Amino acid sequence: MWTPVPGSQPRHGRIRRPLGRRINTPLRNAAACGGSGSDYAHPTNGTRTAIYARVSTTDQNCEMQLRELREYVSRRGWEVAGEYVDTGFSGAKASRPALNSLMADAAGRRFDTVVVWKIDRFGRSVLNLNQQLAALTNYGVRFIATSQSLDTDQANPTSRLLLQILASVAEFEREMIRERTLTGIRAARAKGKRIGRPKRIFRRDEVVQLRDQEGLSWRAIAAALGVPVTTALSAYRSYQAAAYER
Numbered sequence: 046m047w048t049p050v051p052g053s054q055p056r057h058g059r060i061r062r063p064l065g066r067r068i069n070t071p072l073r074n075a076a077a078c079g080g081s082g083s084d085y086a087h088p089t090n091g092t093r094t095a096i097y098a099r100v101s102t103t104d105q106n107c108e109m110q111l112r113e114l115r116e117y118v119s120r121r122g123w124e125v126a127g128e129y130v131d132t133g134f135s136g137a138k139a140s141r142p143a144l145n146s147l148m149a150d151a152a153g154r155r156f157d158t159v160v161v162w163k164i165d166r167f168g169r170s171v172l173n174l175n176q177q178l179a180a181l182t183n184y185g186v187r188f189i190a191t192s193q194s195l196d197t198d199q200a201n202p203t204s205r206l207l208l209q210i211l212a213s214v215a216e217f218e219r220e221m222i223r224e225r226t227l228t229g230i231r232a233a234r235a236k237g238k239r240i241g242r243p244k245r246i247f248r249r250d251e252v253v254q255l256r257d258q259e260g261l262s263w264r265a266i267a268a269a270l271g272v273p274v275t276t277a278l279s280a281y282r283s284y285q286a287a288a289y290e291r
Contacts, residue, residue, distance in 0.1 A: 095129060151186045157186060158187040158189060249283070
């Protein structure tokens, strides 16, 4: 019978490894981008990690970002503390629902690290980005852009410099896209093309009649005339203003 010697290796070089365990992971808004929300994870080393993903339009999908970030966290044995996903929000906006929730949870120290796929997913404004990263640093939360190897760890000053440079590039890229869009709109208008939604053709006085005489709700008026509620309300106000001027 083989008797183990204290401090020796197991027989035949076999090493007993701990099995994966289930964790309770609050996956916020993951369903908005098709996230599966699996709660099985590898053994963690205690690093609680928040995953943030964003797409600018509702017809885009951020599942690729989530998959890459989940794999990044899993390879390091970290624990996913939550997934925060903004769908249909520009990176230039400082206030986004999932981002606001992430910053609030960071203030409460519900996680130790925030990971994003690219820096422009977190924000495209240098001012807003600097403010948010400064807040995370004050909370003691580390920020990592995985595909760009950017890390706000205090032991990595070079990465912090590159973070500022790439943030400036992201903002410049956004401004270039905006300028090209405006140039295209001006060129289309110069050629006589109509920009925006087509005008709704209906009688504005009918809106006033349905509202003042029949007392219908704005939703009922819009349904009767086949127009959006905001269009009916705008027509009513403009008709009233014109009548007052007369």
